[in-house]
Amino acid sequence: MSADQKPFPFSAIVGQDDMKLAMVLTAIDPKIGGVLVFGDRGTGKSTAVRALAALLPPIKAVAGCPVNSERLEDCPEWAQVGSKRVVKRPTPVVDLPLGATEDRVTGALDIERALVRGEKAFEPGLLAAANRGYLYIDEVNLLEDHIVDLLLDVAQSGENVVEREGLSIRHAARFVLVGSGNPEEGELRPQLLDRFGLAVEVRSPGDVASRVEVIRRRTAYEEDRARFMAKWSRADGRLRGKILRAREALAEVATPEAALEDCASICLALGSDGLRGELTLLRAARALAAFEGDSAVSRGHLRRLAVPALSHRLRRDPLDETGSGARIGRHLGELFGPQKAAAE
Amino acid sequence: MTIKGFDLDRAGHRAVLAGAIYAIGGKSVGGLWLRARPGPVRDAYMSRLRALLPDLVDVTPAMDDTALFGGLDVTASLAAGKKVLQKGRVAGAQTLALAGADRTPPALAARLALCHDREAASYLLIDEGQDGEAPPACLWARTGLTIGLEGLRPNDLAPWPTAKTIARARTRLAETTFSAGKETDLVEIGAAFSVSDARLCVFAHGVARAAAALGGRAEVSERDLDSAALLSLAPRGLLPQIEPEKQPEVEKPPAELSQKADTGEGRSEELSDRVVSAVTVALPEEAFLGGDLAHAAPSGSGAGAKRRSSQRGRPLPSRPGRPGSGRRLDPVATLRAAAPWQRLRAPSLGGQSVTLRPSDLSVKRHEARSERLVIFAVDASGSQAMARMAEAKGAVEFLLAEAYRRRDRVALLAFRGEGAEILLPPTGALVRARKALANLPGGGGTPLAAGLDAAATLALQAARGGATPFVVLLTDGRANVALDGSHDRAAAAQDADNIAKRLATERVGALVVDTGRRPEPQLGRLAGHLGGTYLALPQADAARVADAVSRAADLSHKL
Numbered sequence: 035m036s037a038d039q040k041p042f043p044f045s046a047i048v049g050q051d052d053m054k055l056a057m058v059l060t061a062i063d064p065k066i067g068g069v070l071v072f073g074d075r076g077t078g079k080s081t082a083v084r085a086l087a088a089l090l091p092p093i094k095a096v097a098g099c100p101v102n103s104e105r106l107e108d109c110p111e112w113a114q115v116g117s118k119r120v121v122k123r124p125t126p127v128v129d130l131p132l133g134a135t136e137d138r139v140t141g142a143l144d145i146e147r148a149l150v151r152g153e154k155a156f157e158p159g160l161l162a163a164a165n166r167g168y169l170y171i172d173e174v175n176l177l178e179d180h181i182v183d184l185l186l187d188v189a190q191s192g193e194n195v196v197e198r199e200g201l202s203i204r205h206a207a208r209f210v211l212v213g214s215g216n217p218e219e220g221e222l223r224p225q226l227l228d229r230f231g232l233a234v235e236v237r238s239p240g241d242v243a244s245r246v247e248v249i250r251r252r253t254a255y256e257e258d259r260a261r262f263m264a265k266w267s268r269a270d271g272r273l274r275g276k277i278l279r280a281r282e283a284l285a286e287v288a289t290p291e292a293a294l295e296d297c298a299s300i301c302l303a304l305g306s307d308g309l310r311g312e313l314t315l316l317r318a319a320r321a322l323a324a325f326e327g328d329s330a331v332s333r334g335h336l337r338r339l340a341v342p343a344l345s346h347r348l349r350r351d352p353l354d355e356t357g358s359g360a361r362i363g364r365h366l367g368e369l370f371g372p373q374k375a376a377a378e
Numbered sequence: 379m380t381i382k383g384f385d386l387d388r389a390g391h392r393a394v395l396a397g398a399i400y401a402i403g404g405k406s407v408g409g410l411w412l413r414a415r416p417g418p419v420r421d422a423y424m425s426r427l428r429a430l431l432p433d434l435v436d437v438t439p440a441m442d443d444t445a446l447f448g449g450l451d452v453t454a455s456l457a458a459g460k461k462v463l464q465k466g467r468v469a470g471a472q473t474l475a476l477a478g479a480d481r482t483p484p485a486l487a488a489r490l491a492l493c494h495d496r497e498a499a500s501y502l503l504i505d506e507g508q509d510g511e512a513p514p515a516c517l518w519a520r521t522g523l524t525i526g527l528e529g530l531r532p533n534d535l536a537p538w539p540t541a542k543t544i545a546r547a548r549t550r551l552a553e554t555t556f557s558a559g560k561e562t563d564l565v566e567i568g569a570a571f572s573v574s575d576a577r578l579c580v581f582a583h584g585v586a587r588a589a590a591a592l593g594g595r596a597e598v599s600e601r602d603l604d605s606a607a608l609l610s611l612a613p614r615g616l617l618p619q620i621e622p623e624k625q626p627e628v629e630k631p632p633a634e635l636s637q638k639a640d641t642g643e644g645r646s647e648e649l650s651d652r653v654v655s656a657v658t659v660a661l662p663e664e665a666f667l668g669g670d671l672a673h674a675a676p677s678g679s680g681a682g683a684k685r686r687s688s689q690r691g692r693p694l695p696s697r698p699g700r701p702g703s704g705r706r707l708d709p710v711a712t713l714r715a716a717a718p719w720q721r722l723r724a725p726s727l728g729g730q731s732v733t734l735r736p737s738d739l740s741v742k743r744h745e746a747r748s749e750r751l752v753i754f755a756v757d758a759s760g761s762q763a764m765a766r767m768a769e770a771k772g773a774v775e776f777l778l779a780e781a782y783r784r785r786d787r788v789a790l791l792a793f794r795g796e797g798a799e800i801l802l803p804p805t806g807a808l809v810r811a812r813k814a815l816a817n818l819p820g821g822g823g824t825p826l827a828a829g830l831d832a833a834a835t836l837a838l839q840a841a842r843g844g845a846t847p848f849v850v851l852l853t854d855g856r857a858n859v860a861l862d863g864s865h866d867r868a869a870a871a872q873d874a875d876n877i878a879k880r881l882a883t884e885r886v887g888a889l890v891v892d893t894g895r896r897p898e899p900q901l902g903r904l905a906g907h908l909g910g911t912y913l914a915l916p917q918a919d920a921a922r923v924a925d926a927v928s929r930a931a932d933l934s935h936k937l
Contacts, residue, residue: 075519076577080495132488132516137706172491173516175806176484217807238574245565245579246558252580256406257552 042255043262044085045269047078048248049239055322056232056342057086058273060210062280062321066314067231068189068211070174070222070346077236078248079214083170087127089270091278093166097121100158101165101205110205112156126167128160128209130185132176139181140188140196141203156203161185161194164209174213175222182222185211186229231314232339233346235359280324287320288330296333296370300340303365306347315343333370340366383536386608389526390534393423396523396609398539399588400502401430402547404473406584407610408522408577409494409501411479411513415528416506422532424504430544434502435471439482447489452707453700453736468493473500479517480507487514494520511839522581524613539592547591554587556598563600567607571615582610699741711740750786750848751804751840752777755833756815757853757893758794759824770852770893774815777850782808787845789836790814793829795822796863800832804840823865826857827873834877837886848887849908855898871900878907889913 047054056069071079095102097119099109109115130139141159160169169185171177188194194207213230215222227233239245255262294316301312319335328335341359348361384391400410414420428434437446444451448466455462468474468490476482476490479501493499503513503521512518539547564586568579586606590598696711716738723733754774774790781788788811790802801814830851837847860869881888888910892901897914905912 074574075515076575076579078576129492131492132484134485135706143709172488238576242562242565242569245568245576246561248576249561249565249580249583252576253406253556253583 040259040263041084041088042081042252043266043270044082044089045273046251046255046262046266047082047085048244048251050078050082050236052234052342053079053082053236056234057082057212058277058325059318059321059339060212060231061086061090061277062325063284063317064208064210066317066321067229068213070227070230070233071212071214071236072217072233073214073236074238075216077238079236080170080172083168083212083214084127087125087168089274089277090125091274092122092124093126094120095123095166101162101207102126102167103206104166108206110203112203112205113158126164128164128167128169130160130169130171130177132171132173134160134181136181136184139184140194142196142198143201154201156196156201158205159194161188161207161209162205165205165207167209169209169211171211171213173215175215175217179223179226182226186226190229227346228310230346232318232342234342276325279327280321283324283327284321286329287323289316289320290330293319293331293333293336296336299369300336300366301344303369304344304348304362306344311344311347315339318343337366337370385536386604388534388536390530391536392608393525393527393530394426394536394538395589395592395605396525397423397427397430398544398592399585399605399609400523401427401544402551402591403522403584403588405500406551406581407500407588408520408581408584409503410523410525411503411505411518411521413505413507413524413526413528415508417527419527419530419532419535420504423527423535426535426538427502430538430541431473431502433471434473434475435467436475436477437467438477439479439486441467446486452739456734456736456739468499470497471499473502475502475504476513476517477504477506479503479505479513480511482513482517484514487517491516491520519575519577522578522585522610525609543592547588547594550591550594550596551588554590554596554598556583556587560586560598560600560603564603564606567603568611568615571607571611573611573615575614578610578614582606585610696740696742698737698739700736700739701741705741708740708742712738715740749845751789751837751845752781752786753789753791753804753833753836753840753847753849754811755798755829755849755851755853756790756792756818757824757826757829757851758792758818758820758822759854759856760794760821761824761854761856770891771815771818773852773891773893774850775812778808778811778815789840791829791832791836792818793825793832794820795825796828796859797825798829798832800836804836804845823859824853824857825859825861825863825870826853826855827861827870827877828859829853830874830877830881831861834881834884834886837881838884841884841886846887848889849881849910850889850891851904852891852893853901854894855892855901855904856894857900874904875907878904882907882909885909 044054053069053071056071060066060069071082073079093102094104096104096106096109096115097117098113099115100113101110102123103109103115104120106115106118137159139159139161141157141162144153144155144157147153147155147157169189171185174182188207189209189211192206192208194205196203211230213222239248251262297312297316297319300315306312315336316331318339319331322335322339323329323331326335341362344362345359384395386392386395396410400407412420412423414423443449444464444466446466446468448464448469451462451464454464474490482490490499490501494501501517501521503517505513505518507513518524561583564582565579568582573579583606586598586602589602589605590596593599593602595602696708698715699705701707712734713732716732716734719735719738720732723735754777756770756774778788785806787804787806788802788808789800789804790811791798791800793799801818802811805811830849833849833851837849840847857870857874858865858867860866861873862869878888888905888908890901890905890908890910890912892898892912892914894901894914902912
């Protein structure tokens with residue numbers, strides 16, 4: 035990747051701490067299950083996801099493998115990977131454009147080879163390319179429902195199965211799904227909302243100083259990318275180190291009985307549907323503990339992640355306009371006493 | 379306000395300045411959104427702009443994927459018997475002119491937006507939309523300059539800067555500086571126009587710098603901020619709400635503030651406010667549409683009428699045609715078409731494989747349901763307000779909940795006094811609809827015809843965009859304001875009937891809910907003209923209205 039294609043550095047994004055934290059947590063533990071970012075246009079949603087992938091260390095993959103397999107034996111048979119070389123690749127970020135066809139997403143019969151060479155071959159789609167990386171969907175709320183269903187199924191099972199046009203293909207498709215959108219332009223069905231691990235809301239910075247800072251950093255980046263990247267590489271490097279350490283520490287993070295009880299009582303008090311909320315909250319809290327170098331999950335971790343992990347899973351009247359974030363805050367206050375100012 | 383020969387109070391001058399700034403700034407100003415219908419002004423404008431942008435590549439939404447993004451040319455490959463690749467026009471292009479940008483389907487818009495984010499491409503959107511039609515939001519959000527040529531004559535355009543001036547300005551651009559104080563001013567102007575989009579602020583920054591470079595200034599001056607405000611921020615923002623007690627404090631030398639004749643009391647006002655008032659005078663009303671346009675592009679799926687689709691839905695028989703642009707090849711049908719000819723064709727290639735010709739290609743077809751747009755036209759006149767406004771609101775709320783369940787999109791317009799007003803352009807966000815409804819005031823005459831006319835405009839627009847419109851009219855039916863604004867009952871009723879007939883010929887489904895104290899025969903007749911259902915609210919509770927909408931809508935599908 036040359037300097038002028040390098041995405042905007044992650045640490046240089048002004049504000050938007052909730053969004054950045056949610057993305058970092060999924061980088062530590064991809065099993066958290068994707069991030070949904072809702073907010074206005076031009077709040078740095080797509081910038082953040084591209085930046086995060088560039089921040090993460092490159093992955094090792096077999097050269098020429100369409101699904102970025104780490105070892106030769108993981109390469110799917112249909113791909114007929116000839117090379118045994120393992121190369122370093124940047125963490126893949128695949129954009130799924132609005133209006134992409136099912137063929138393009140799952141992969142389909144390779145028409146070119148079928149017609150020109152008379153062979154039945156599989157042309158991998160976006161899901162294959164996103165394996166071991168990120169799949170980013172801008173305006174996920176405007177995406178065709180059947181594509182969203184398909185994506186969420188694959189994201190959960192980690193495997194893409196194609197049974198069409200005489201093909202019977204399966205390949206690994208483990209990726210972190212990042213969806214973004216503007217709720218004013220349409221809503222996402224509740225059953226789809228629930229499948230995203232974390233949901234954060236972003237808004238434009240309200241104060242003049244941070245807005246000026248946004249403009250300044252962006253123009254500095256556009257003008258001289260190499261210099262801008264150099265300036266921020268240390269901050270990015272520190273964050274990368276912290277994420278890598280957290281990944282290693284994740285298995286060691288203890289989950290005390292008290293934390294489990296807290297977790298269950300939060301979800302009970304809120305009446306969130308299903309158990310997915312509890313599991314995600316706990317998983318995310320463990321990742322947060324690892325990120326902050328703590329040895330065990332504490333009430334503080336759970337408290338900070340209750341809104342992103344649960345706000346999109348609450349039952350609500352479709353026409354009710356009060357945010358669920360406020361509701362969660364109130365319940366947390368009732369359960370554990372008033373919020374400490376420093377916790378947020 | 380004058381900038382080096384440009385009079386910013388004149389639309390023709392602003393347009394040329396925007397073109398020049400785009401030519402200088404390129405991607406640093408994002409792109410240019412040109413709202414102009416075909417005509418001599420646009421031709422004159424484009425021919426001069428083209429001269430300044432020699433590497434402009436023309437594309438249209440009608441071009442297929444391969445032509446735009448490159449790929450295998452299936453037809454040519456088959457004819458030649460080997461692989462023929464086609465290079466896309468978008469690849470490597472710096473500036474792309476997208477003619478008919480308002481007709482860009484969402485899928486294409488998303489891919490073009492991606493090209494903008496990833497590569498050097500910037501867009502010149504030529505938008506021919508009318509009545510609030512606009513290109514998809516993801517495209518116009520990536521342009522920093524907005525201008526309209528509506529109502530201008532070729533003579534109104536300012537003289538263009540020469541290619542040499544532009545080239546000089548381009549070289550100067552890198553050295554142009556922006557002081558910290560001016561950057562803060564720019565952000566405050568943006569805030570005054572309620573511009574929350576950080577992307578637009580960054581583009582406005584580029585516009586101010588390019589304006590400075592064009593004016594030969596080494597540093598961005600206040601006049602350059604004016605250009606950025608007028609060409610970038612104002613057209614996308616909302617009319618600023620001036621709250622005197624909440625003004626941010628910025629100190630400005632008063633000497634620079636006394637340029638305008640009418641700022642007698644504005645001498646001590648801070649900068650943002652001054653620019654705001656100047657803009658309010660300088661811009662035509664429709665320039666402030668930007669804020670609403672976000673919701674103009676239809677998308678998603680729903681329960682509307684059937685239409686042919688090449689990608690999804692219930693399968694229909696395949697038909698001959700070429701794959702590409704979302705049409706999928708049907709291999710079985712293709713082979714079936716080729717099979718009878720194999721004996722004849724085989725000798726030519728001498729192979730054992732099947733020989734295909736371009737004419738054999740068949741593509742799949744599907745039948746998809748288009749989304750449904752329910753347009754609520756609510757009578758907010760005095761007579762209605764006195765009678766049963768609360769019930770009408772309740773009925774609409776019930777219908778909104780129903781629309782949510784059916785994944786319909788909704789639009790809300792109210793008519794009272796002299797005319798109709800669109801409270802909510804088509805959207806899938808029903809919370810907004812409910813808010814708009816709750817704040818709906820009542821009073822004034824009943825311009826039923828104007829209300830129907832506005833509903834018809836929205837409905838036909840939606841139909842052009844592939845959606846299935848459905849109009850719900852809630853009124854007590856005492857039409858007393860005609861289309862021309864006169865208070866003539868007979869003319870008002872006549873106008874309403876005429877528009878109803880027009881809607882009926884366009885096969886737009888309709889439901890008339892009579893909210894009067896007693897059934898109004900005129901409304902029954904109107905429903906007849908509309909070819910729709912008539913329902914009198916006195917006997918109807920909200921649930922019955924919703925049921926009637928569902929049934930009436932289902933009925934209109936079957937037509």
